[in-house]
Amino acid sequence: MTKAPALLPEGLRDRLPAQAEAASRVTRALVDAMRAHGYGRVSPPLAEFRETLGGNDERSARDLLRFTDPVSQRTLALRPDITRQVGRIATSLLAAAPRPLRLCYAGQVVKLRASQLRPAREMLQVGAELIGSDSVAAAREIVTVAIDALEAAGIGPVTIDFTLPDLVDLLAEVHPVKVPLDQLRDELDAKDAGGLARLGADAYLPLLRATGPFDRAIAELAAFDSEGVLATRIEALRAIAAPVRDRVTLTLDPTERHGFAYQSWFGFSVFVPGQGDAVGRGGSYAIPLGEDQEEAAVGFSLYPDPLIDAGLGTADQAERRIFLPLGHDAELAASLRADGWHTVAALTDAEDADRLGCGYVLGPDGPVEA
Numbered sequence: 483m484t485k486a487p488a489l490l491p492e493g494l495r496d497r498l499p500a501q502a503e504a505a506s507r508v509t510r511a512l513v514d515a516m517r518a519h520g521y522g523r524v525s526p527p528l529a530e531f532r533e534t535l536g537g538n539d540e541r542s543a544r545d546l547l548r549f550t551d552p553v554s555q556r557t558l559a560l561r562p563d564i565t566r567q568v569g570r571i572a573t574s575l576l577a578a579a580p581r582p583l584r585l586c587y588a589g590q591v592v593k594l595r596a597s598q599l600r601p602a603r604e605m606l607q608v609g610a611e612l613i614g615s616d617s618v619a620a621a622r623e624i625v626t627v628a629i630d631a632l633e634a635a636g637i638g639p640v641t642i643d644f645t646l647p648d649l650v651d652l653l654a655e656v657h658p659v660k661v662p663l664d665q666l667r668d669e670l671d672a673k674d675a676g677g678l679a680r681l682g683a684d685a686y687l688p689l690l691r692a693t694g695p696f697d698r699a700i701a702e703l704a705a706f707d708s709e710g711v712l713a714t715r716i717e718a719l720r721a722i723a724a725p726v727r728d729r730v731t732l733t734l735d736p737t738e739r740h741g742f743a744y745q746s747w748f749g750f751s752v753f754v755p756g757q758g759d760a761v762g763r764g765g766s767y768a769i770p771l772g773e774d775q776e777e778a779a780v781g782f783s784l785y786p787d788p789l790i791d792a793g794l795g796t797a798d799q800a801e802r803r804i805f806l807p808l809g810h811d812a813e814l815a816a817s818l819r820a821d822g823w824h825t826v827a828a829l830t831d832a833e834d835a836d837r838l839g840c841g842y843v844l845g846p847d848g849p850v851e852a
Contacts, residue, residue, distance in 0.1 A: 581614025
């Protein structure tokens with residue numbers, strides 16, 4: 483009988499020991515940093531009923547990998563995002579918990595389709611949500627927590643790019659246009675000066691200059707806002723930026739829309755050199771409660787797989803991996819494991835430290851470099 487080839491569906495992959503261990507270390511560092519700020523970890527299921535994962539929303543449904551549950555005969559879906567699940571937990575199981583409610587999470591998500599920048603359909607998502615407030619103070623905290631988590635995982639240098647998702651809605655009141663606002667948003671997002679002119683939206687052209695390093699861009703935005711429509715937004719961005727400006731590179735792109743379909747007044751992207759796409763996004767949003775009610779929240783999600791693959795946030799495990807020869811001292815080996823060493827015991831006298839990837843060998847008096 484011919485053995486079938488060990489193929490996986492497009493966009494899915496196996497993670498071998500080095501990648502799996504690196505992912506575990508990075509995840510632990512990220513989550514521990516969030517928990518240090520008071521964020522309790524939750525762990526939602528990998529699959530839920532389609533409706534609770536946004537199956538009734540056309541935009542969300544495009545990301546759902548769906549199947550029929552043989553038990554309930556209802557349509558289930560694999561989660562493409564954990565944020566919505568955290569919102570469900572916060573407004574159901576933890577509805578009576580004091581606000582603001584701080585929750586964090588880490589787990590795999592699965593997309594129906596991949597993108598050119600992200601060919602993987604399965605990825606690790608790690609994040610934090612502050613539920614019950616979307617104030618400037620809450621936004622400032624969530625940005626700080628994201629930076630602390632990345633630093634704890636050894637990931638950097640980091641660039642934080644701020645945006646204002648509701649910018650066009652605010653400006654349309656004083657700079658009306660004769661075309662649908664989505665067309666205006668598309669041209670601003672594309673930074674297309676000619677497109678803006680064709681739409682009769684010349685008043686919005688100065689916004690194209692309000693992009694780049696934070697201090698220069700925010701000054702351009704303030705100069706554009708002669709009517710003061712954006713005054714509170716500009717003040718808020720400066721307040722959020724103040725405590726982190728010496729820790730990361732800050733930029734501003736007030737008309738950026740990619741990845742901010744559901745954010746309200748504030749959004750930010752996280753960039754790391756060498757990565758073509760953002761490795762994380764966050765901002766303010768609202769959790770639906772039913773009957774036209776909602777709860778304010780602010781949070782972020784990180785997708786560290788590309789960083790782990792690139793070797794960021796990892797340590798050389800050979801330095802803590804020790805070979806145990808035949809007849810080794812079992813008690814001494816146990817004490818090394820308790821101290822954080824990874825021990826690899828010989829099963830035959832033909833094995834050696836180098837072939838098994840160990841940087842040390844256990845000698846009579848302790849570890850010896852291999």
